[in-house]
Amino acid sequence: MSVARVFEVSSNVGVVKVIQKYYHNNPKKYTDRLAFFGIGKKTGVSIKGEGKPRIPNPKNKSLWSKITLEWMAWGYGVTLTPLQTLTFYNAVANNGELVKPRFVREIRSGNKVEKRFEKVVLNPKIARQTTIDKAKQMMVNVVKRGTADNIYSPNFSMAGKTGTAQKYIPRHKGDDGKMVAGHYSTKHYVASFVGFFPVENPKYSCIVVIHDPDKKKGYYGATVAGPVFKEIAHKIYTSTPASIEAVYDTVKFAKVDEDYQKYYENLQKYKTVMPNVLGMTAMDAVSLLENMGLKVEFKGLGKVKEQSIKQGKKISKGAKIYLKLS
Numbered sequence: 001m002s003v004a005r006v007f008e009v010s011s012n013v014g015v016v017k018v019i020q021k022y023y024h025n026n027p028k029k030y031t032d033r034l035a036f037f038g039i040g041k042k043t044g045v046s047i048k049g050e051g052k053p054r055i056p057n058p059k060n061k062s063l064w065s066k067i068t069l070e071w072m073a074w075g076y077g078v079t080l081t082p083l084q085t086l087t088f089y090n091a092v093a094n095n096g097e098l099v100k101p102r103f104v105r106e107i108r109s110g111n112k113v114e115k116r117f118e119k120v121v122l123n124p125k126i127a128r129q130t131t132i133d134k135a136k137q138m139m140v141n142v143v144k145r146g147t148a149d150n151i152y153s154p155n156f157s158m159a160g161k162t163g164t165a166q167k168y169i170p171r172h173k174g175d176d177g178k179m180v181a182g183h184y185s186t187k188h189y190v191a192s193f194v195g196f197f198p199v200e201n202p203k204y205s206c207i208v209v210i211h212d213p214d215k216k217k218g219y220y221g222a223t224v225a226g227p228v229f230k231e232i233a234h235k236i237y238t239s240t241p242a243s244i245e246a247v248y249d250t251v252k253f254a255k256v257d258e259d260y261q262k263y264y265e266n267l268q269k270y271k272t273v274m275p276n277v278l279g280m281t282a283m284d285a286v287s288l289l290e291n292m293g294l295k296v297e298f299k300g301l302g303k304v305k306e307q308s309i310k311q312g313k314k315i316s317k318g319a320k321i322y323l324k325l326s
Contacts, residue, residue, distance in 0.1 A: 007138045008146030010162060012074045019073035027058045027069045037126050038098050039080070043087050044120075045101045049291045054079035075165055076184065082192075086207040089161075089194050091123070092139070093202035096132045098123035140199055147222045148193065151230040156237045159202075160195020160229065162221030167211065173299040173322075188212050188301065193225035197233050206232055211283070212301075274321075276311040277304050282325050293317035300325035 006014030023030040034040055040055035055078055056063040071077040083101060091098040100120040107115045127135075139159035142148050147162045167188035174180045191213050196205040208225040218224055277285040285304050286296050295318065298304075306324035309315060 004134070004138050004141070007161075008141045010147045010164075015073045016070045019069060023069060027064075030069065030072075031055065031057050036123075037088060038091070038123055039084075039088055043084055043101055043122075045083065045103075047103075049287055050083070051079070051081045053081075053084055075163065082207045082209050085194055086205060089196065089207070090205050091126050092132060092135050093159075093196040093205055095129065096125040096127055097121060098126055136199070139195060143195075147220075148226045150222055151226045153230070153234075156197065156233065157199035158195055158197045158230070158233055159199045160193055160226075162226060163190075163192035163194070164220045165190050165192075169301070170298075172297065175299070189215070189219040191219055191221045191224040193221050193229045195229060197237075204233070204236055208232075272314055272316075274307075274309045274311055274313045274315050277307055277323070280304050282323070285323060289321060293319075295320045296323060297321070298323035298325055302326050 001011065001014055003014075003018055005011075006018060019030070034055060040053050042050050042052060044050075056068050056072065058064050058068075068077055087098065087101055098121070100122055102117050102119070104117055106113050106117065126132075136159060139161060140157070142161055143152050143158050148160060151158070166184040166186065167190050169180075169183055169185050169188070171182045172180055188211075190209065190211050192207065192209045194205075194207040196202040206229055208228045210224050210228070213219045213224040275288065277288065280288075281303055282298060282301070286298070289296050292315070294315065297320065299322070302325045304323050305326040308322040309319070
């Protein structure tokens with residue numbers, strides 16, 4: 001089986017054989033290349049709370065073992081946010097140019113440009129053009145004849161990569177009150193699909209990540225996340241977005257203004273006061289509380305059922321809070 005075909009069908013065995021052949025005797029060469037790609041660094045996006053990537057390095061013996069290289073080859077033992085992952089795939093779509101994500105191109109008041117946010121290039125060329133072209137073709141073939149052939153359409157071109165992983169459960173307290181070490185679950189999964197379109201002249205990219213899909217309906221990236229990606233692509237293809245989108249300050253939306261005011265007030269209030277996280281998903285609750293400087297420990301899976309610090313209590317940075325999930 002060729003390397004291209006290994007990629008197209010997501011063969012774990014195949015990718016391990018490839019990684020062993022080229023990097024077994026020099027794993028540092030592999031991790032150095034990932035660093036050159038920009039993988040392992042924050043994007044620097046101006047939104048508070050961007051997760052810090054975790055990429056093991058053979059220099060750090062505490063994070064490196066005899067099987068780390070092989071695990072990394074098929075996506076385990078590493079941590080990246082969806083946006084960081086998408087940023088890398090954007091570089092492939094951009095012919096090798098790695099660009100910092102930006103959410104606003106410019107701010108206008110009427111026809112006057114008040115502020116412009118220029119493109120920030122993090123790496124002008126992550127690989128040779130021949131390599132980029134091959135990577136693009138492999139992603140095209142994933143959709144045409146690989147793991148995502150179920151979303152192929154002759155009407156519009158898409159390129160991408162499926163992902164299916166066992167969900168990592170962080171260290172937490174078990175039902176018996178004892179600490180359970182962090183581990184990959186055999187019952188919970190994360191399905192994903194990342195890609196871009198149209199292939200001939202990429203204009204849009206997207207990543208779909210679905211946590212804990214219903215296993216009765218399927219949990220593979222192609223089965224669960226791929227169709228969502230296709231639906232998004234189809235919606236964009238069948239609509240005609242304006243080439244320049246502007247938000248005018250003369251237009252008022254009461255609901256938007258109300259939501260923003262409520263958010264702003266909570267943001268100021270909850271700097272030193274405990275918010276109510278009951279009913280929130282573990283991911284959202286942990287993100288919110290850690291950004292406030294709290295140390296979070298939790299037990300169980302799902303949504304927050306109980307919080308050890310009640311809403312409205314004064315808190316200090318570094319305080320520990322326990323969450324019970326259900």
